[in-house]
Amino acid sequence: MPRKLVEFHPEDRSRLDELVEDRSTSFQELMDEAVRDLLIKHDKYTDLRTALKKSAQGVGPPKPPIKKRKKI
Numbered sequence: 001m002p003r004k005l006v007e008f009h010p011e012d013r014s015r016l017d018e019l020v021e022d023r024s025t026s027f028q029e030l031m032d033e034a035v036r037d038l039l040i041k042h043d044k045y046t047d048l049r050t051a052l053k054k055s056a057q058g059v060g061p062p063k064p065p066i067k068k069r070k071k072i
Contacts, residue, residue: 008016020027036046045051 016027016030020030023030039046043054045054
């Protein structure tokens, strides 16, 4: 899995560490959840099934073409 180096402000990092302790989880799991939430917020889904469901929501039967009136 590719890795990225992310730098946090010290006070943000200490708050994240507190959250990790409170939730009894790992820092990696916390970051995974945050990234998934960010991607969903911007309609970028990480799994194919969700992406297909989202894209099909706006699809309906085709509309008939609009006929233009002839000028007299």
